[in-house]
Amino acid sequence: MTRAGKNTTKKIPDIVIQERLPKYLRALSRLQENGAVEGVSSDELAKMLNCSPALIRKDFSYFGRFGKQGRGYDARKLLERLRHILGLERQWNMALVGVGGLGRAILEYKRFINQGFKIVAAFDNDPAKIGKRVAKLTVKGMNQLMEHIQKENIQIGIVAVPPSEAQKVIESLEKAGIKAILNYAPITPRTSSALIMDIDPVLKLQSLSYFLKEMGPPNK
Amino acid sequence: MTRAGKNTTKKIPDIVIQERLPKYLRALSRLQENGAVEGVSSDELAKMLNCSPALIRKDFSYFGRFGKQGRGYDARKLLERLRHILGLERQWNMALVGVGGLGRAILEYKRFINQGFKIVAAFDNDPAKIGKRVAKLTVKGMNQLMEHIQKENIQIGIVAVPPSEAQKVIESLEKAGIKAILNYAPITPRTSSALIMDIDPVLKLQSLSYFLKEMGPPNK
């Protein structure tokens, strides 16, 4: 029994979701900010993104037919389409755990709220911090995690605690029902059910170090 | 003419350098911090890193033979070895461009200096900021970029300017001789010769959004 028509459900590679669709969306937003463009071709996008046009067409093809042959893509429509695929037509609520230097910087990072990701609660286990106000939020104790995650309809956790605490915190978030975590702690965490994305700028510097070393001193 | 012995120069996949070696190193450092371990097997490392033991052995094999059959790896030696491969036995000097909210947070992020990456100069093009002191550095104007990069022996640039400025700034850094850049601006930049690593937490949240949407509401 075939499903009506072209429903060619091929497996979408993880890397398409985890890296490229968001970058395509970002490039299109950038295009729109500067004078809006009507149409855009896979060739033009490829140049903006340092990849091949075929890759872009293939990536889009997992989700349907977005373009017009001979014409390219309607930039405005494509952007809407990508936002829809990624589930960005709503606001996502987030909880921050760890209100140290890094945590505070995250609370004040404006792009999250601009992009529809709102930090609605902040937690810490330091009695000296609990009850204090930071960036319009009152810091809560870790014992209130589950309560607030349910009450405030929180879907995403942000971890900004020292590495020694991070695994524990991630387990608490999972226990409280969180299914998606942005982890700033420098560890590779183990999760039972939640999906994690890690951010560690030091790892990136270390790989830059390798390449700098490889190419040796500038002259001589 | 064969090079003496085992110099099996196979191409090392980029992903080994750009993602995994630094993570292996991070896991070993974490091991060492908690009670030091003598030996560690590829199985144990694989569990810590959520990957297969064969992958770890293959990755190490690009750089030589680190382990002892039947015994595993000497954790201490392995860590030294990785630090050497990545070029982390020295200090790297960095210049920050963009002293806004994000730039200040980067200046205050302690892990950079702890890991051997030192921010030795900060630049901005805002006259109101130039000359001010931030985190022990005096903010310089962009016109002094080249001078300071040479004088202070800077190898890595950090970009923390608004997206509209980022491409320009990256080109200035390249002109000043910088070959490695850590880019926090939400764009995909074009470079002529420098290697870039991008950091954009919003991209990660957007891909989490996709997966949250896919799995639908918790019950019902």
Added chain:
DNA sequence: GCCTGTGAATGATTTCACAGCA
């Protein structure tokens, strides 16, 4: 003629599976 969408071909990465050393 231009540019998409897509099977087929190629290329890259990961896993398998096992020989061989401690």
Added chain:
DNA sequence: TGCTGTGAAATCATTCACAGGC
């Protein structure tokens, strides 16, 4: 016996190349 190091096999991702619609 236990675990590494590694070719060979399997899997996964990207590019090629072109049929077909605008």
